[in-house]
Amino acid sequence: MDLSFTPEQEAFRADVRRFIADSMPPSIRAKAEDDAHFEHEEVMEWHRVLYRKGWVAPHWPKEHGGPGLDATERFILQDELEVAGAPMLSPFGLSMVGPLLMQFGTPAQQQRFLPKILSGDEAWCQGYSEPNAGSDLASLRCSAVDDGQGHFVVNGQKTWTTYAQYADWIFCLVRTDASVKKQAGISFVLIDMKSPGVEVKPMLTLGHTTAFCDTFFENVRVPKENLVGPLNGGWTLAKALLGHERTLIAAVGSSRRALLRVKRIAAKTMAHGRPLLDDPAWRARIARMEVALLGLQWTNYRALAGAALGHAPGPESSILKIRGAEILQQIYELAMEVMGQSSLTWYDDAGLVDPLERHVGPSFCYYRATTIYGGSNEIQRNVIAKWILGLPER
Amino acid sequence: MDFQLSQDQKLLAETAASFAQKSSPVSRFRKLRDDPVGWDPAVWRQMGELGWLALPLPEAAGGFGGSFVDVCILLEKLATTLVPEPYLSSVVLAGMTLGHAGTAEQHERWLAPMLEGRSTIALAWAERDARYDPTRVATRAERTGDAWRLSGEKCWVLDGHHASQFVVSAVTDDGLALFVVDRSALGTTVTPTRTIDGRRAAFVRLDGATVADDARLGAPGTAGRLLDRVLDGAAVAACAEGLGICQTVLDMTVGYLKTREQFGVKIGTFQVLQHRAVDMFVQVELARSLTTLAAVKVGGDDDDERRKAVSAAKIQLSSGGSYVVRQAIQLHGGIGVTDEHDVGLYFKRLVALNALFGDEEDHVARFAARPGFSTTVC
Ligand SMILES: Cc1cc2nc3c(=O)[nH]c(=O)nc-3n(C[C@H](O)[C@H](O)[C@H](O)COP(=O)(O)OP(=O)(O)OC[C@H]3O[C@@H](n4cnc5c(N)ncnc54)[C@H](O)[C@@H]3O)c2cc1C
Numbered sequence: 001m002d003l004s005f006t007p008e009q010e011a012f013r014a015d016v017r018r019f020i021a022d023s024m025p026p027s028i029r030a031k032a033e034d035d036a037h038f039e040h041e042e043v044m045e046w047h048r049v050l051y052r053k054g055w056v057a058p059h060w061p062k063e064h065g066g067p068g069l070d071a072t073e074r075f076i077l078q079d080e081l082e083v084a085g086a087p088m089l090s091p092f093g094l095s096m097v098g099p100l101l102m103q104f105g106t107p108a109q110q111q112r113f114l115p116k117i118l119s120g121d122e123a124w125c126q127g128y129s130e131p132n133a134g135s136d137l138a139s140l141r142c143s144a145v146d147d148g149q150g151h152f153v154v155n156g157q158k159t160w161t162t163y164a165q166y167a168d169w170i171f172c173l174v175r176t177d178a179s180v181k182k183q184a185g186i187s188f189v190l191i192d193m194k195s196p197g198v199e200v201k202p203m204l205t206l207g208h209t210t211a212f213c214d215t216f217f218e219n220v221r222v223p224k225e226n227l228v229g230p231l232n233g234g235w236t237l238a239k240a241l242l243g244h245e246r247t248l249i250a251a252v253g254s255s256r257r258a259l260l261r262v263k264r265i266a267a268k269t270m271a272h273g274r275p276l277l278d279d280p281a282w283r284a285r286i287a288r289m290e291v292a293l294l295g296l297q298w299t300n301y302r303a304l305a306g307a308a309l310g311h312a313p314g315p316e317s318s319i320l321k322i323r324g325a326e327i328l329q330q331i332y333e334l335a336m337e338v339m340g341q342s343s344l345t346w347y348d349d350a351g352l353v354d355p356l357e358r359h360v361g362p363s364f365c366y367y368r369a370t371t372i373y374g375g376s377n378e379i380q381r382n383v384i385a386k387w388i389l390g391l392p393e394r
Numbered sequence: 395m396d397f398q399l400s401q402d403q404k405l406l407a408e409t410a411a412s413f414a415q416k417s418s419p420v421s422r423f424r425k426l427r428d429d430p431v432g433w434d435p436a437v438w439r440q441m442g443e444l445g446w447l448a449l450p451l452p453e454a455a456g457g458f459g460g461s462f463v464d465v466c467i468l469l470e471k472l473a474t475t476l477v478p479e480p481y482l483s484s485v486v487l488a489g490m491t492l493g494h495a496g497t498a499e500q501h502e503r504w505l506a507p508m509l510e511g512r513s514t515i516a517l518a519w520a521e522r523d524a525r526y527d528p529t530r531v532a533t534r535a536e537r538t539g540d541a542w543r544l545s546g547e548k549c550w551v552l553d554g555h556h557a558s559q560f561v562v563s564a565v566t567d568d569g570l571a572l573f574v575v576d577r578s579a580l581g582t583t584v585t586p587t588r589t590i591d592g593r594r595a596a597f598v599r600l601d602g603a604t605v606a607d608d609a610r611l612g613a614p615g616t617a618g619r620l621l622d623r624v625l626d627g628a629a630v631a632a633c634a635e636g637l638g639i640c641q642t643v644l645d646m647t648v649g650y651l652k653t654r655e656q657f658g659v660k661i662g663t664f665q666v667l668q669h670r671a672v673d674m675f676v677q678v679e680l681a682r683s684l685t686t687l688a689a690v691k692v693g694g695d696d697d698d699e700r701r702k703a704v705s706a707a708k709i710q711l712s713s714g715g716s717y718v719v720r721q722a723i724q725l726h727g728g729i730g731v732t733d734e735h736d737v738g739l740y741f742k743r744l745v746a747l748n749a750l751f752g753d754e755e756d757h758v759a760r761f762a763a764r765p766g767f768s769t770t771v772c
Pocket of ligand 1: 211
């Protein structure tokens with residue numbers, strides 16, 4: 001057993017760090033320092049920086065323009081990006097529809113879409129959830145009807161569509177057969193957001209950012225060549241996505257960065273004439289948080305080592321999403337407590353609090369979502385109970 | 395033991411509940427979030443006419459001499475729809491301070507208009523490095539003949555953005571003292587700021603702001619003990635408000651579990667969600683017990699009993715209350731993290747209440763530091 005990264009991996013980490021230090025635009029660096037919300041344009045600016053370096057899609061195979069990094073290198077890259085507070089790239093093209101097109105798309109579809117996902121020339125969003133189909137995704141109703149003239153006609157509503165207002169394309173699960181078992185009548189289609197009949201209504205989140213939208217489709221004509229995979233085979237694609245790389249899902253780097261922020265705030269926050277960080281009770285609380293994070297980090301490393309040996313994701317990888325989401329939330333809860341009355345801060349236009357603290361509140365609010373999106377923690381636990389522990393169903 | 399409300403208290407609860415439902419539904423607060431004042435002077439006057447503003451103040455100060463239990467009844471009900479008028483800041487904080495420390499003349503001058511709902515007053519005690527200790531004050535008050543010159547900065551002055559006066563704590567050569575400062579006094583700079591709960595506060599800079607000696611409340615050196623009591627009152631008021639919030643989001647969540655369907659069934663049929671709702675309910679009931687205890691003890695003369703009960707209630711608000719509002723969001727799923735849904739408004743107000751008047755860690759430390767802690771239990 002050797003629980004360390006190899007010298008080559010350490011050297012790679014140093015490369016990544018140097019690259020970030022050299023190439024992060026000052027405006028993005030300043031926002032990262034403040035933990036401010038990145039606007040779409042800033043995310044895309046950073047996307048292009050990584051694209052030029054060849055690191056924008058670390059998990060893509062070389063033939064599609066990926067850099068050919070192994071699982072551990074990909075982890076290191078992601079970890080360093082998170083620790084640096086770099087804008088989180090939109091996952092919809094790079095991590096969702098891109099890999100699905102590689103697996104299920106026709107060569108024509110791959111050629112049409114993949115290069116522009118990579119370059120960032122086209123932005124994507126994900127049209128899965130509907131008002132009445134959240135955890136129970138398979139009950140979705142948004143319908144696509146073959147008009148017999150080479151098009152599907154799409155009608156219905158998607159909701160919580162993150163960044164639909166900036167997207168050029170949306171990949172959707174739609175109902176193409178209402179007469180069969182619900183999973184069996186779903187198809188996966190790509191829709192141009194500029195099509196007539198698509199309407200997007202952005203909504204505010206708890207953190208007062210416009211992250212997600214209601215997306216409406218009224219008689220939207222979609223060329224049949226935009227069907228991915230077989231007709232009524234969409235559920236297989238949706239499930240395939242879940243089987244993709246899960247070793248990056250825990251957001252350990254983001255949590256490390258957030259916990260470091262907690263310590264920095266605690267070092268500056270005075271109570272009874274000394275920094276909070278020197279108060280034994282507060283030190284103990286921060287220490288407990290760090291130990292929880294350490295547990296997650298090393299579970300992540302185990303999953304990573306398994307992946308490096310080519311093993312199928314083991315039980316350890318199933319808990320990464322649950323724990324990762326919980327820990328990020330808890331760190332922001334702790335940050336709020338450390339700030340005391342300054343946790344009342346809301347965007348602080350007048351510059352009254354330390355910049356370190358300025359965006360903790362909105363982030364804290366927004367991160368309530370980590371245990372809800374991408375399969376809620378309750379659903380994740382159901383999955384583990386059934387598939388890992390083999391517990392009987394009712 | 396008798397936990398029953400009196401006839402008068404029942405009436406107060408009913409009036410307040412009906413006011414909240416009919417005159418100030420959550421939609422009203424939602425609108426006022428974007429207003430630079432954030433509350434409505436006409437409603438404030440109405441509260442004055444109803445006698446609510448004078449409720450807890452001593453009769454000698456023009457109040458009704460009601461108990462803190464009354465205040466808690468009122469605030470719990472007003473919290474159910476997040477009524478934004480500055481009751482906590484103007485009555486419970488500044489009003490009680492003035493009421494207890496002021497002379498008849500001072501009451502007439504500053505308190506009377508506030509009790510009628512014609513003005514509001516804000517208590518400026520907090521400072522950057524004070525955390526929750528009202529005696530750790532850097533603001534100075536220098537005697538200059540018949541007047542005082544105040545210099546320093548006060549933080550997180552709740553509702554200070556629109557207050558007519560500030561009650562300011564400052565250190566004199568003879569100890570900590572309190573002064574009433576007009577918001578328009580020369581050398582006073584008020585910087586408004588929005589808070590996480592959609593309300594407002596101010597940072598107040600005093601650069602040699604001058605007030606006459608008749609604006610001093612009580613003798614220098616007496617302010618520390620008074621502020622300790624007043625802030626405990628505010629902590630209990632926060633617990634009552636928090637209780638109203640938690641009960642409301644519990645009801646909201648249970649209602650949602652009974653109507654929302656996924657997988658062809660009401661999500662309330664999932665046992666894990668049932669247990670979650672039950673645990674929320676447990677925390678609400680615990681909060682009700684400890685808030686009641688604190689409401690009774692906070693008005694008493696026994697400082698140790700008071701501190702013990704107030705800290706216990708505030709700790710419960712922080713631990714149990716946080717659980718309740720976080721789970722309320724979680725069980726609503728995606729809609730819970732939209733600004734559009736009301737559950738988030740309650741969540742944010744509870745977050746703010748936890749950060750005010752001593753946080754959990756502060757009250758745990760205080761509870762454990764009580765004289766009898768090592769040798770006695772409960
Ligand atoms: C910030 C954010 C961004 C999002 N972005 C997108 C996006 O871009 N595209 C997209 O398609 N979707 C997106 N979503 C939607 C997300 O995937 C759904 O919110 C999620 O699947 C939950 O569905 P729901 O909101 O309908 O909640 P519901 O499914 O109604 O769940 C309500 C509650 O019931 C619980 N529950 C449901 N079923 C069970 C069960 N069987 N056992 C136990 N508990 C259960 C849930 O855990 C939750 O606590 C986003 C959501 C958020 C919050």
